[in-house]
Amino acid sequence: MSTLEIKDLHVEIEGKEILKGVNLTINTNEIHAVMGPNGTGKSTLASAIMGHPKYEVTLGTVTLDGEDVLEMEVDERARAGIFLGMQYPSEITGVTNADFLRSAINAQREEGNEIPLMKFIREMDSKMEILEMDEDMATRYLNEGFSGGEKKRNEILQLTMLKPKFAILDEIDSGLDIDALKIVSKGINEMRGEKFGCLIITHYQRLLDYITPDKVHVMMQGKVVKSGGAELAQKLEEQGYDWIKEELGIVDETVELEV
Amino acid sequence: MTVETKVALTEQDVHSYSVKVNEADWMADFRTNALAKVEQLPMPKPDKTKIDKWNFTEFPVHAVESSLYAALSELPEEARAIVDADEQKNIYVQHNNTPAYLSLSEELKVQGVIMTDIFTASREHSELVKKYYMTDGVNVDENKLTALHAALMNGGVFVYIPKNVVVEKPLQVLFLHDNDEASLFNHVLLVAEANSKVTYVENYLSTVDEAKGLANIISEVFAGDNAQITYGAVDVLAKGFTTYVNRRGVASRDSRIDWALGLMNDSDTISENITQLIGNGSHCDMKTVVVGRGKQKQNFTTEIVHFGLDTEGFILKHGVMLDESSAIFNGIGRIAKGATRSNAVQESRVLMFSEKARGDANPILLIDEDDVTAGHAASVGRVDPLQLFYLMSRGISKHEAERLVVHGFLAPVVSKLPIEGVKKQLTEVIERKVR
Numbered sequence: 001m002s003t004l005e006i007k008d009l010h011v012e013i014e015g016k017e018i019l020k021g022v023n024l025t026i027n028t029n030e031i032h033a034v035m036g037p038n039g040t041g042k043s044t045l046a047s048a049i050m051g052h053p054k055y056e057v058t059l060g061t062v063t064l065d066g067e068d069v070l071e072m073e074v075d076e077r078a079r080a081g082i083f084l085g086m087q088y089p090s091e092i093t094g095v096t097n098a099d100f101l102r103s104a105i106n107a108q109r110e111e112g113n114e115i116p117l118m119k120f121i122r123e124m125d126s127k128m129e130i131l132e133m134d135e136d137m138a139t140r141y142l143n144e145g146f147s148g149g150e151k152k153r154n155e156i157l158q159l160t161m162l163k164p165k166f167a168i169l170d171e172i173d174s175g176l177d178i179d180a181l182k183i184v185s186k187g188i189n190e191m192r193g194e195k196f197g198c199l200i201i202t203h204y205q206r207l208l209d210y211i212t213p214d215k216v217h218v219m220m221q222g223k224v225v226k227s228g229g230a231e232l233a234q235k236l237e238e239q240g241y242d243w244i245k246e247e248l249g250i251v252d253e254t255v256e257l258e259v
Numbered sequence: 260m261t262v263e264t265k266v267a268l269t270e271q272d273v274h275s276y277s278v279k280v281n282e283a284d285w286m287a288d289f290r291t292n293a294l295a296k297v298e299q300l301p302m303p304k305p306d307k308t309k310i311d312k313w314n315f316t317e318f319p320v321h322a323v324e325s326s327l328y329a330a331l332s333e334l335p336e337e338a339r340a341i342v343d344a345d346e347q348k349n350i351y352v353q354h355n356n357t358p359a360y361l362s363l364s365e366e367l368k369v370q371g372v373i374m375t376d377i378f379t380a381s382r383e384h385s386e387l388v389k390k391y392y393m394t395d396g397v398n399v400d401e402n403k404l405t406a407l408h409a410a411l412m413n414g415g416v417f418v419y420i421p422k423n424v425v426v427e428k429p430l431q432v433l434f435l436h437d438n439d440e441a442s443l444f445n446h447v448l449l450v451a452e453a454n455s456k457v458t459y460v461e462n463y464l465s466t467v468d469e470a471k472g473l474a475n476i477i478s479e480v481f482a483g484d485n486a487q488i489t490y491g492a493v494d495v496l497a498k499g500f501t502t503y504v505n506r507r508g509v510a511s512r513d514s515r516i517d518w519a520l521g522l523m524n525d526s527d528t529i530s531e532n533i534t535q536l537i538g539n540g541s542h543c544d545m546k547t548v549v550v551g552r553g554k555q556k557q558n559f560t561t562e563i564v565h566f567g568l569d570t571e572g573f574i575l576k577h578g579v580m581l582d583e584s585s586a587i588f589n590g591i592g593r594i595a596k597g598a599t600r601s602n603a604v605q606e607s608r609v610l611m612f613s614e615k616a617r618g619d620a621n622p623i624l625l626i627d628e629d630d631v632t633a634g635h636a637a638s639v640g641r642v643d644p645l646q647l648f649y650l651m652s653r654g655i656s657k658h659e660a661e662r663l664v665v666h667g668f669l670a671p672v673v674s675k676l677p678i679e680g681v682k683k684q685l686t687e688v689i690e691r692k693v694r
Binding site for chain 2: 090
């Protein structure tokens with residue numbers, strides 16, 4: 001079993017504090033959902049764990065099986081087993097999706113032990129079939145001209161090919177119609193198991209209809225203010241967030257900046 | 260201010276050199292006439308690059324003597340990598356200033372195709388060379404450097420494709436530079452007569468790390484009526500050279516000249532690539548890829564001049580600036596009065612990879628005719644840190660991520676180059692540069 005542990009995490013962007021002490025522990029074989037209104041620091045949490053260049057960690061720790069993640073470069077974090085499925089994946093001209101993915105897989109492997117080309121192609125083909133992606137998406141330039149839904153599927157394709165220990169999925173459901181949502185959920189559910197833990201960041205309950213979380217956390221004003229089981233998501237869907245604010249005496253304030 | 264330029268060589272030196280290389284007598288006169296003009300002619304004025312402090316006139320020796328090659332297998336390893344010794348039957352190799360190897364198939368010879376070093380050509384094909392050599396293409400008195408070139412020319416090749424002859428496989432010319440004292444005043448003269456077709460590929464390859472000489476290179480390319488020329492070049496000259504490279508095309512009626520240039524020098528470089536679309540219905544396509552690194556300063560002027568009716572010109576340039584390198588990309592589409600229904604299109608893109616790298620793209624359209632179409636696109640920008648973050652978040656190292664972005668940025672041009680061999684070589688040179 002592996003553990004990703006976030007303790008008292010404080011994060012600033014351009015001098016403004018967004019995360020004000022987040023605590024979360026995720027084990028493999030667990031799926032956690034982080035919910036909360038817009039602008040409460042959910043995406044900041046995801047980006048800071050991966051090491052986004054615009055976010056500065058001012059206090060707190062992130063460890064993976066005791067190893068200090070914050071000391072690692074972005075690529076080292078990835079090779080240690082952390083994956084971030086992004087809300088807005090970058091477009092990269094001239095680099096085909098397949099070439100990119102093969103570079104990423106080989107980056108995890110020792111030099112001289114690169115994945116055989118045929119094996120790679122077979123694996124990519126089969127994963128793309130599961131995700132119902134057009135064949136030509138392997139040879140198209142990375143995310144260039146992809147629709148919103150195609151980009152999200154492509155993130156999940158990378159997830160299933162790279163097989164990280166922990167995936168953080170930042171609003172992977174936004175911009176997906178119901179059919180695409182089912183397909184993406186299928187991809188994520190295939191990953192479920194003893195070697196995989198996941199943190200799903202979402203506004204909406206509907207993704208959780210297809211991926212049942214083990215734990216649900218609510219973030220407000222840069223902190224996790226409430227945690228519970230799958231039933232918590234259900235209650236949020238029915239009643240919104242106001243009851244939590246009332247219960248905890250929280251006054252509205254948006255902390256997250258658009259990056 | 261007058262720039263003082265003294266050329267170390269006298270008329271006598273130039274004359275003895277001419278005798279030594281056993282060229283035609285007319286060439287000796289041509290040289291001495293040019294030498295007399297060097298001093299009073301102005302330097303070229305590449306737009307937006309100040310070159311008054313650059314050394315274009317001083318060099319250690321005029322010419323060095325280097326070994327001949329009895330077979331392509333004797334070439335150094337770096338050169339063998341770009342010459343397919345088994346397949347390439349039509350190749351000229353120049354070793355520094357020495358014509359070192361020549362092979363031209365019987366099949367082509369029988370059809371009247373000529374490929375030979377420029378000195379021999381001046382004797383054996385005197386009338387042809389005289390007709391085209393620095394007359395209608397690049398003129399001796401265009402500037403100080405063209406005159407200097409004419410006076411000191413110390414290498415190059417003459418390629419001639421007779422009327423109606425189609426050469427299927429690329430002709431290759433390798434200019435191998437492995438002596439740091441050597442200077443390259445190479446002249447390439449490529450003439451394709453009416454209805455002929457040829458693909459020509461040249462490689463400039465330095466195998467020394469640092470050069471002390473000058474490179475003053477001129478290519479003149481003539482496409483006869485309805486002829487098709489594809490001209491590929493991969494330039495990899497060493498740091499330390501001051502490089503002036505002038506590649507010029509002249510296109511007759513319904514002809515086509517396509518350029519595929521990989522300008523990968525490590526030297527400070529002024530590159531000028533101009534094609535004149537003289538004949539009606541002529542066509543030019545210029546594709547250029549550049550990678551700058553170190554403290555290199557470069558200027559790339561790409562120009563298509565439309566004189567004929569219904570002429571078409573397309574310019575596509577992508578450049579990546581690494582380290583502290585800087586480069587100016589001038590793209591010029593010029594349509595003369597009377598060049599009705601011409602079309603001038605250009606696109607220049609520059610990507611800077613570090614804080615200290617500099618790049619500038621100047622798209623210029625000069626149009627003296629009403630009934631034409633023209634367009635340009637240009638962009639200059641720094642590498643997007645979020646792109647690198649994205650790639651790195653998949654475990655790819657920063658260096659590998661940068662490598663992918665560089666290849667990716669150049670790929671839209673590289674992938675469209677019309678010559679497979681050039682594509683492959685360029686990809687490898689780019690790979691070495693970003694390593």
